[in-house]
């Protein structure tokens with residue numbers, strides 16, 4: 001079937017969707033529009049439209065490897081993606097557009113991490129196209145003469161330099177660092193990190209890999225999830241290639257296996273892994289593992305494997321403390337060259353506690369909204385955009401509490417906001433309280449109105465609008481709003 005710009009881009013999106021978190025997909029990929037698909041001197045060019053320069057930089061910084069591989073996959077080796085950056089600015093007489101046409105993907109950077117959807121359709125590690133990965137390592141060949149060329153599957157952005165240390169991860173980080181200096185030569189072999197999702201396990205174990213790869217070029221590093229290990233092993237059995245599979249793994253100098261809880265209950269795979277483990281360990285090769293819980297709590301792991309894990313070091317990662325959360329956010333913002341008001345960082349760090357991936361997600365979402373809607377990153381935007389993320393973490397204020405705190409600020413008895421009076425200072429307190437009810441509660445405008453002496457929802461809309469208008473034109477009033485908001489926040493924790 002003939003490809004159109006839309007169908008080509010749709011196919012790309014399908015692959016991308018499988019390779020990035022849902023939120024990032026919505027933020028960074030959904031807003032892009034396919035424009036043209038052209039062929040020139042055998043090169044197939046797909047052009048998509050981006051809303052801003054910032055998008056371009058973000059995509060290049062974070063997703064160029066994925067984008068490049070995806071486009072090659074969909075359009076073939078001669079496929080290229082181009083971005084049209086169209087900046088739409090609202091002006092009094094319509095839109096003022098500025099536009100720029102740029103190619104995607106900096107060609108100079110070495111890409112060596114595989115997006116999963118693409119990798120899934122590729123050859124297994126032990127049998128890459130064009131020959132055997134284990135090179136001269138046939139059982140009867142002289143070992144060590146030809147090193148295998150292994151794609152280490154590392155994400156180049158997971159490095160120590162970008163990993164923030166805190167009490168929550170100190171042991172895991174220092175052990176990782178020590179191992180990276182001397183893989184296989186410390187007593188931390190195997191090294192296993194365990195802990196809940198989004199706490200930096202994958203980042204740390206890959207940081208070891210990236211470091212070793214950079215400083216010891218002769219050594220073969222492989223990062224593999226336990227799922228991929230399992231799938232490839234099963235396929236190897238089906239295709240009668242188990243010995244190739246085994247040989248491949250025995251050639252690795254630093255083997256990193258992520259999320260080993262998936263080995264639970266898979267006896268055959270565990271047996272194979274057990275042999276790989278023994279053979280590497282005996283040869284002084286480093287083994288690094290991660291799991292989502294202490295190994296003893298993983299169901300269906302054989303005792304002999306568990307006892308092997310005890311030979312080395314097991315370290316956990318915990319939920320980050322407030323200071324670490326702040327440091328991580330500051331660092332991420334810095335890395336992306338964005339300046340955030342400290343109060344925004346503080347707000348996110350106070351409200352998102354459980355997991356670093358969510359912390360990052362919040363920041364990205366905020367940035368994206370600001371760019372998309374051409375708005376400043378300020379507290380109202382942060383509150384609005386992150387509302388559903390922080391909902392669970394905070395105690396909701398009731399409408400009555402909001403009325404009480406607001407009236408206290410204005411120095412009037414709080415039953416007046418529910419009464420019929422139209423005195424100026426009461427009207428103002430009433431409207432401000434309505435405004436904050438919308439911001440701080442999940443109630444409908446109708447319900448809010450009912451709590452203000454049975455007023456209807458259009459009165460609430462009018463009230464909220466008056467507050468917004470006044471805040472825009474009167475900075476003294478905006479300051480007073482901010483002050484009330486701080487008081488409410490104190491109560492909402």
Ligand code: ADP
Pocket residue numbers: 162163164165169195196197198199200201202203204328356357360
């Ligand atoms: P896990 O494997 O434990 O589920 P990840 O390693 O995938 O968690 O981490 C989730 C995200 O949070 C990644 O983008 C990672 O870079 C980031 N992250 C985790 N811990 C830290 C940290 N200490 N400093 C900076 N970024 C971190």
Ligand code: MG
Pocket residue numbers: 201202203258
């Ligand atoms: Mg992980």
